Structure formats: structure tokens, C-alpha cells
Amino acid sequence: MIVFKFGGTSVGSAENMKKVAAIINxxxxxxxxxxxxxxxxxxxxxxxxxxxALHKKEDALFLIDKLENSYYQLIKExxxxxxxxxxxxxxxxxxxKEIRSLANEPIKNDKIILAQGEIISTNLFQLYLTEIExxxxxxxxxxxxxxxxxEEPEQGNIKAxxxxxxxxNNYQTYITQGFIxxxxxxxxxxxxxxxxxxxxxxxxxxxxAEEIQIWxxxxxxxxxxxxxxxxxxxxxxxxxxxxxxxxxxxAKILHxxxxxxxxxxxxxxxxxxxxxxxxKGTLIKNCNNSIGVRAIAAKDGIIAIKIKSxxxxxxxxxxxNVFEVFEKYQTPIDMITTSxxxxxxxxxxxxxxxxxxxxxxxxxxxxxxxxxxIVCLAGNFSHSGKGISAAVLNCLTDVPIRMISYGGSQYNIxxxxxxxxxxxxxxxxxxxxxxxxIPHAV
Numbered sequence: 001m002i003v004f005k006f007g008g009t010s011v012g013s014a015e016n017m018k019k020v021a022a023i024i025n026x027x028x029x030x031x032x033x034x035x036x037x038x039x040x041x042x043x044x045x046x047x048x049x050x051x052x053a054l055h056k057k058e059d060a061l062f063l064i065d066k067l068e069n070s071y072y073q074l075i076k077e078x079x080x081x082x083x084x085x086x087x088x089x090x091x092x093x094x095x096x097k098e099i100r101s102l103a104n105e106p107i108k109n110d111k112i113i114l115a116q117g118e119i120i121s122t123n124l125f126q127l128y129l130t131e132i133e134x135x136x137x138x139x140x141x142x143x144x145x146x147x148x149x150x151e152e153p154e155q156g157n158i159k160a161x162x163x164x165x166x167x168x169n170n171y172q173t174y175i176t177q178g179f180i181x182x183x184x185x186x187x188x189x190x191x192x193x194x195x196x197x198x199x200x201x202x203x204x205x206x207x208x209a210e211e212i213q214i215w216x217x218x219x220x221x222x223x224x225x226x227x228x229x230x231x232x233x234x235x236x237x238x239x240x241x242x243x244x245x246x247x248x249x250x251a252k253i254l255h256x257x258x259x260x261x262x263x264x265x266x267x268x269x270x271x272x273x274x275x276x277x278x279x280k281g282t283l284i285k286n287c288n289n290s291i292g293v294r295a296i297a298a299k300d301g302i303i304a305i306k307i308k309s310x311x312x313x314x315x316x317x318x319x320x321n322v323f324e325v326f327e328k329y330q331t332p333i334d335m336i337t338t339s340x341x342x343x344x345x346x347x348x349x350x351x352x353x354x355x356x357x358x359x360x361x362x363x364x365x366x367x368x369x370x371x372x373x374i375v376c377l378a379g380n381f382s383h384s385g386k387g388i389s390a391a392v393l394n395c396l397t398d399v400p401i402r403m404i405s406y407g408g409s410q411y412n413i414x415x416x417x418x419x420x421x422x423x424x425x426x427x428x429x430x431x432x433x434x435x436x437x438i439p440h441a442v
Contacts, residue, residue: 002027003212005034005178005200010215010274011121012039014077017128023215023277024173025134032203034178035125036196037117038074041067045117049110052103060103068096075124084131091123111180112188118177118196126175136173139165145181145199147189153181153198155261159206166207176203197258201269205261212262213270214254220271220282221246221253223295224430228423231430235282235295238378240269241411243284245378246297259284292388293413293433294379298422301348302334302372304402305357308342309364318363319343325359334374335405335414344403346374346416372402373422377413377429381406389413395432399425 004027006020024033037045044067051060075088095116102113118141126138144161146154166174178196183189191198197214204212220234221243238246240263248256253271262269263286272281312318322343326333329352336345347353350370360366381388389406392413403416417425 001207001209002029002031003034003200003204003207003209004031005196005212005214006036006274007196007214007216008036008039008042009217011035011037011125014074016274017078017125019274019277020125020215021129021132021134023274029210030172032174032176032207032209033125034176034196034200034203035118035121036178038071038121040070041117041120042114045114048099048103049107049113052107053110057103061100064096064099064103068092071120071124078124078128079131081131084127088124088127091127092120095120109187111190114190115177115180115188118180122175122177129173129175134173135171136175137169137171138175141177141180141199142182142188145191145202147181147183147191149184151183151189151192153191153202153261155202155205158202162203162206195255195258197255198261201259201261204267205265208265209267211268211270212259213272215272215274216253217273217275218253219273219276219279221295223434224426225296225298229426229430234280236280237283237285237287238294239287239380239411240284241409242294242378242380243269245376245409245412246295248299248376288380291380291382293377293392293429295377296426296429296433297376297378298426299334299348299374299376300371300419300422301350302346302374302416302419303348303350303353303368303370304344304346304372304416305360305366305368306342306344307360307364307366310341311364312341312343321363322360325356328359329356331356335403335416337403337405346372346403369402371419373417373419375415375417375422375425375429377415377433378411380410381413382410391433392429395428396425399428 004024010020011017024031044063048060048063071092075085079085079088099113099116122138126136129136144158144165146157148154178199179190181189181191200212221238222232222234224232226232244256247254259269266286268283268285270281270283273279307322331347331349331352334346334348357366357368377392399417399421401415401417405414
């Protein structure tokens with residue numbers, strides 16, 4: 001069994017849906033195809049919910065009309081036969097009547113409206129497969145995908161329910177929705193973290209898939225950010241740990257938690273480009289790659305906080321008290337460095353910054369800087385490697401470095417710098433670490 005996942009851009013138009021159909025029909029294995037909503041749809045549904053929450057019903061209805069009309073254009077281009085176009089049009093009409101009825105009632109569960117995007121895209125796509133006479137079955141994610149009271153996937157239940165659906169049917173291709181699920185109260189909800197990628201990973205683990213393929217609009221993971229750096233290149237193969245570091249620190253192709261079920265079950269994840277299917281892509285799997293830097297990513301919007309206190313000197317419990325402040329305000333810490341009398345750390349969520357600073361002031365002198373960037377270098381930095389950190393720092397002799405995190409993981413070196421220096425740093429690292437003369441270049 002192969003699990004395919006296609007994002008919103010991949011199903012963003014009739015032409016793209018036909019490309020997706022060609023890709024999956026080229027695979028002779030049994031498969032489950034996970035689809036996101038058509039690109040732009042989820043954003044529109046979020047805006048509709050926002051309008052309804054603000055009691056701007058007319059604005060919400062206007063946006064519903066606009067979204068509905070965009071689907072009529074899509075189905076006009078997608079189907080060739082009149083009867084299938086008629087079926088699709090009737091489906092859209094009924095679906096948007098349902099959305100309007102939800103808009104006319106007090107909001108009890110805004111996740112219901114959000115879920116409609118994936119429901120629409122999967123229904124239209126499966127109908128297209130039927131038109132071109134390809135064997136397929138649409139299965140609702142709401143029949144097997146569920147989360148518990150802590151919003152964690154119920155992997156045992158997912159496995160049991162999904163395998164029952166598959167055992168009760170015999171199709172070559174199954175189509176289902178990404179992102180959406182039922183919560184502990186049996187209400188429509190969503191997976192939040194990683195969305196449809198998370199769905200694909202959970203499904204892959206549930207059916208013990210041979211491979212999970214995630215199709216987007218780029219040729220896999222690159223060694224650096226192609227938006228800011230010339231001469232980047234896709235990485236053929238990378239470990240789960242390295243990929244997770246890159247994903248967390250800025251590589252937008254994956255959410256860092258979305259592939260955990262695949263990693264735990266040792267299922268390879270292949271990143272491919274819907275618009276360039278012959279490109280090799282990037283294979284993520286449990287492996288030990290050669291020592292050195294594999295790829296670089298950067299994360300903006302970082303806040304650096306420094307707490308200086310002589311009470312730290314030869315004391316225990318000080319860091320515990322500091323960490324409890326961040327736990328109190330549910331704010332994760334990215335990087336941390338310490339000395340005998342000071343601790344510096346970073347966060348990326350400014351929501352409770354004012355309250356955090358006020359609480360930390362009770363421990364000592366607090367300084368903070370906003371609009372910083374973290375540059376992450378992912379690779380294999382095991383203790384047997386020599387000269388890696390020196391090579392990294394030698395590239396950045398002209399870039400002021402505020403913090404360095406090295407040794408907490410053998411897969412990551414993180415550097416905190418001013419945001420204005422980010423592009424310069426990425427280019428200097430690319431030139432210094434990935435030149436052909438460097439032995440550890442990919």
C-alpha cells in the first residue's frame with residue numbers, strides 16, 4: 001500500500017487535478033490518496049468564520065457566494081461529459097446551501113465550516129476519476145480519523161477503523177480527506193499541526209504502508225532557502241531527525257511533527273513535485289548519513305531574552321523557576337545558553353511577552369531583543385566529526401552571532417543573529433559549506 005498526499009496547490013485547479021490523477025494512475029500498487037482543500041479555500045472559510053464571529057453576516061454570505069462561483073469555473077474545466085458536470089454542479093449547490101445554513105445559525109462549532117474544503121475537493125476529484133473510468137472509492141476521514149481529549153490522534157482506533165473499511169472493500173484506489181477528524185466529543189475537528197501531512201503519516205502508520213509520498217510544488221527539500229540563495233539544490237536523501245530540524249526551523253515543506261508516525265513505524269517519506277513528477281525528490285528515512293552539514297534553514301520572528309542574576313551563582317532551582325514562567329504562559333523555548341550568572345533563551349511567540357518579562361524581572365535584570373532570526377544547520381554532527389563547528393563559524397566572520405546552540409542534538413547547530421543579517425548569513429554558509437571542494441558537501 002502506498003499513501004499519497006497532495007496539497008492545496010496540487011489540487012488548486014482543474015488542470016492540476018488532472019495532473020494528480022495521472023500521477024496516481026501511473027502507480028499500479030494499492031493506494032490511499034489524501035487531499036487538501038483547493039488552494040485558497042481554507043483561507044476563505046477561515047475568513048467566513050471570522051465574519052460570523054464578528055456578526056458580519058452579510059460579509060460572510062458575500063464571501064460564500066464568491067467561493068461557490070470559483071467552484072463552478074473549476075468543474076466547468078474539469079469534466080468533459082455533461083452528466084458528470086451536472087452531478088458536480090448539483091453537489092456544489094447542495095454543499096453551499098449547507099454552508100449558508102450554518103452561517104444562518106449561531107456558531108456552535110466553527111470547525112464544521114472549515115472541514116468543507118477537504119470534503120469538496122475529495123468529492124470532485126473522486127467524481128473525476130469515475131468519469132475517466134478509474135477504479136476508486138471515496139472514504140470519509142470522519143469515519144476513522146479521531147483525536148482524544150488532549151487533541152492527540154487515537155492511533156489504535158484509527159488503525160482498527162481504517163483497516164475495517166479497507167477489509168470490507170476491494171478497490172485499487174481510496175480517496176480521503178486530510179486535516180479533518182472527530183474529537184473526543186464526536187464533533188468535527190481538525191489535526192492542526194501538519195494538517196494533511198499528519199493525516200498521511202497517521203494513515204501510513206495505520207496500514208503499515210510501503211511508502212508515504214507527499215506531493216507539493218517544489219522538488220523536495222533543498223540544501224538552502226532558494227528564495228534568498230542562488231545555486232541551491234534538492235537533497236536526494238535525508239534522515240527523519242535532520243528533516244525534523246529543518247522543518248521546525250523554517251523549511252516550510254513539512255511540519256516537524258507531521259511525520260512522527262512514519263518515523264516511529266520506519267516508513268519512508270518521499271517528497272515530490274506535482275508539477276515536475278520526473279524530478280527525483282527527497283527521500284526521508286531512518287538512516288545514518290555522512291558526517292557534515294546537509295542543509296540550512298532560517299526562522300524569523302525570534303525574540304531573545306537574557307536574565308542576569310548573581311543568585312544563579314552556585315545555586316540550584318534557578319533555571320526551574322525560569323522555565324516555570326514559560327510553562328505558565330504556554331510559550332515554548334527554542335534555544336538556550338547559560339553562564340554562571342546569566343541565561344539567554346529565545347521564543348517565537350510574542351503573545352505573552354509583556355507578562356513573561358514582568359515575571360522574569362523578579363529573578364534579576366532582564367533584557368530582550370525582537371525581530372531576530374535563527375539559522376539552523378542540519379546534518380550529522382556526531383562527536384567523531386572534526387572541524388565542523390569551525391567551518392561553520394569561519395563562514396560567518398563578518399556576521400555578529402548573538403547565541404550558539406551546539407551539542408544538544410547531533411543533528412543541529414543553531415545560530416541566533418539579527419534578521420537583517422539573515423540573507424547574508426545564508427549565502428555565506430552556502431558558499432563556504434557547499435562548494436565542490438568541501439569534502440562533506442552533499
